[in-house]
Amino acid sequence: MAKLTHFNEEGRARMVDVGHKEATRREAVATATVELAPETFALVMEGKMKKGDVLAVAQVAGIMGAKRCPDIIPMCHPILLTGVDIAFFPDEKKSTIRIEATARCTGETGVEMEALTAASVAALTVYDMCKAVQKDIVIRDVRLLKKSGGKSGDLDFTDR
16 A cells, blocks of 8 residues: 555654755646426526526636635645636536536645536535525536646556
């Protein structure tokens, strides 16, 4: 088993020193899916939810989530993001909205946590804005799809 890098010699938490790593262009793509009832899905897609345009608000919330990642995930490095994109893929037949978040930077550490946080926060925002009309919303499949840059190179998990 690989050595756990977030613990010091005394077994206490630490933030990993990435200062020795080469600054490279890095990108990560993460996803989350929100399952809605057909009626709720229709309200979202028609822009008729009382709290406003659900996808527009979720898009901004996802971007903000990526920017605030090190404030909520204790060992994440504050990194200079160069871009964050949120895309929505509604599926009317399944009444789902798949969210795809892409985060980019040029730096010494990856942006996986920022992409995952962006997808999660966008999904939570959809949940929050729809919960008044539906109590059993499900958020599922929050996961990393791809990452590139750094020592690990390009990794693709889309087939899992």
